[in-house]
Amino acid sequence: MIFIFSLILLVLFLFIFLTLSNMIFGQILDDFQGLIEATKNKSVIGSILLSLYAGFLATLLAFLLGVPTGYILARFDFPGKRLVESIIDVPVVVPHTVTGIAILTVFGSRGLIGGPLNGYIQFRDAIPGIVIAMLFVSLPYLANSAREGFKSVDPRLENAARSLGAPLWKAFLFVTLPLSARHLLIGAIMTWARAISEFGAVVLIAYYPMIGPTLIYDRFLSYGLSASRPIAVLLILVTLSIFIVIRVLSAGWSIYDRD
Amino acid sequence: MIEIESLSRKWKNFSLDNLSLKVESGEYFVILGPTGAGKTLFLELIAGFHSPDSGRVLIDGNEVTHLPPEKHDLVFVYQDYSLFPHMSVKKNIEFGMWMKKIKSEEKLLEVAKDLGITHLLDRHPLKLSGGEKQRVALARALVTNPRILLLDEPLSALDPRTQESARELLLALHKNKKLTVLHITHDQTEARIMADRIAIVMDGKLMQVGVPEEIFEKPVDSRVASFVGFENVLKGKVISADRGLLKIETGNMVIEASGDIEVGNQVYAFLRPENIALSKTSTQSSIRNSLQGIVTDIWILGALVRVKIDCGVILNALITRQSAEEMGILLGVPVYAQFKASSVHVLR
Numbered sequence: 001m002i003f004i005f006s007l008i009l010l011v012l013f014l015f016i017f018l019t020l021s022n023m024i025f026g027q028i029l030d031d032f033q034g035l036i037e038a039t040k041n042k043s044v045i046g047s048i049l050l051s052l053y054a055g056f057l058a059t060l061l062a063f064l065l066g067v068p069t070g071y072i073l074a075r076f077d078f079p080g081k082r083l084v085e086s087i088i089d090v091p092v093v094v095p096h097t098v099t100g101i102a103i104l105t106v107f108g109s110r111g112l113i114g115g116p117l118n119g120y121i122q123f124r125d126a127i128p129g130i131v132i133a134m135l136f137v138s139l140p141y142l143a144n145s146a147r148e149g150f151k152s153v154d155p156r157l158e159n160a161a162r163s164l165g166a167p168l169w170k171a172f173l174f175v176t177l178p179l180s181a182r183h184l185l186i187g188a189i190m191t192w193a194r195a196i197s198e199f200g201a202v203v204l205i206a207y208y209p210m211i212g213p214t215l216i217y218d219r220f221l222s223y224g225l226s227a228s229r230p231i232a233v234l235l236i237l238v239t240l241s242i243f244i245v246i247r248v249l250s251a252g253w254s255i256y257d258r259d
Numbered sequence: 260m261i262e263i264e265s266l267s268r269k270w271k272n273f274s275l276d277n278l279s280l281k282v283e284s285g286e287y288f289v290i291l292g293p294t295g296a297g298k299t300l301f302l303e304l305i306a307g308f309h310s311p312d313s314g315r316v317l318i319d320g321n322e323v324t325h326l327p328p329e330k331h332d333l334v335f336v337y338q339d340y341s342l343f344p345h346m347s348v349k350k351n352i353e354f355g356m357w358m359k360k361i362k363s364e365e366k367l368l369e370v371a372k373d374l375g376i377t378h379l380l381d382r383h384p385l386k387l388s389g390g391e392k393q394r395v396a397l398a399r400a401l402v403t404n405p406r407i408l409l410l411d412e413p414l415s416a417l418d419p420r421t422q423e424s425a426r427e428l429l430l431a432l433h434k435n436k437k438l439t440v441l442h443i444t445h446d447q448t449e450a451r452i453m454a455d456r457i458a459i460v461m462d463g464k465l466m467q468v469g470v471p472e473e474i475f476e477k478p479v480d481s482r483v484a485s486f487v488g489f490e491n492v493l494k495g496k497v498i499s500a501d502r503g504l505l506k507i508e509t510g511n512m513v514i515e516a517s518g519d520i521e522v523g524n525q526v527y528a529f530l531r532p533e534n535i536a537l538s539k540t541s542t543q544s545s546i547r548n549s550l551q552g553i554v555t556d557i558w559i560l561g562a563l564v565r566v567k568i569d570c571g572v573i574l575n576a577l578i579t580r581q582s583a584e585e586m587g588i589l590l591g592v593p594v595y596a597q598f599k600a601s602s603v604h605v606l607r
Contacts, residue, residue, distance in 0.1 A: 159308045160341035162328040164403060165358035174354075178345050 027233040038230035048235055051212040054127060055195035058134035062142040062191045070146025092140050096200025103133050104205050129206040134195035141190040149183025150176060185250050189243060196239055260284045261407065266314035268304060275301055275463045282441055287433050289454035290443040293486055297463040298443040302409050306335045333407035338416055340396035342384035348395050349380040355403040370402045390421040410442040414449060426453060451475060451492050452527050459483050476573055491530040491574050497522050504600060510572045515547040516603035527606050534602035535576035538595045539586060547600040554592045568596050
């Protein structure tokens, strides 16, 4: 049985690895020139940078919202907690285009939130719209891993800190937060990755300015595979290398919560 | 001084019920109770980690019932010592100093020296032994100059050899720093030899408060009695030691015990009631101790009978009901209490 399961594992691995590497190496070997040209194209570079930037802003907001949420869910029991936890997970299962329609309804210029804010901040076809769409789909990753991170810190450590004279916020900042750093970092990476990969929700509220996935789709519809593939390869190479750098830099962080 | 007035708190499936207690300044006070009696929760309520539903906590006359833990002016040391794993030993000790704005490298080094952990300052808590962790936790607590120390099962995570030195360390710190200590344990022996006074807590209720002799000699009811085990504890002095056989003077009696302690030491001799045999005559046998006394109390506990005998010192024996009846054990009857030297457990 172990043998068959191992074979299946190999199939799964090859499925992911071949799909991506075939595209990347296909592009490099068949049409390296196309890749070079893509890196020189301002709109391509602009869209990739916008993806990274908007994804970063969404992650930042997710951090500010997800950390306190995760702490409350990890430390306290209250009526309806299960319901709250389920609702936080909903964005993961909602189809992306449905999310886009919902976001557009609320944040559009006549929407519940977009309406009153109209004139101060524009969501439709603007960076705030992209960030909001990315935030909606990626927030659960940060909130959940923050919750797991805080749960892994023994409340007695907080109590010990407080009995040594630390108010709750100092105990949180100097004991709980550093001890959950690895969970928070992994949550942030997942959130960022999820945000950058979002297309369906973003394209409905903001086709322009174009993020990477929107540009790839736009080029694919207008010019076909050969025009869109170099951008796809470039986007994945940039994001993968950033993830690898973050993982390497944070490799030493895991030593405290390995219990 | 800690004053606890009618403290109550309900949790989902446990409650602490109307606890009142007064711990005097400079007292070594032990809360003794079986596992699951709510001792830790009680201590956490005093420290302010939970809020009580009713009742008050006063520390040195100031009410702190609903103040946050950092305003309680005491330090809590958990059973597992709760050292911060992401900080070195030195940083752990500095944490409390930093919070209380004490800036003194000398103070830190002095406390580290007192507790013999100077060589550990740069180490990480995860790599320390149980005894070392405890000393670091005590250093971290003491460096903030507390007057009150709350200790949650401070000895139970240590091996027996370390326990003995830890006991001595705690008593020495208590004495030298004039600390008020509130120490919780499930271990009767530990309570007996460390406490100035003991409170028995069972099922979230305070059963009895008193000096150790009172608790162990006059348990208020059969539940307390069966928990404290009416172990016989005799305080005495070693007057001779010969090839592993000690002679211990206690009261006006001399008992023999096996052990390896030098002459002149003050010791506690522990003797389990089931190891005492009763006899009507003092027979010659390999049993080293045979003390004459008078039956002063009889408790029937199902198939067993607990007999209290006054032999100059008070001894509790546990015998079967059958032998009690056959021997005619009644109040006021003279008997010999006999026990082997090897069944006496001697601790310094």
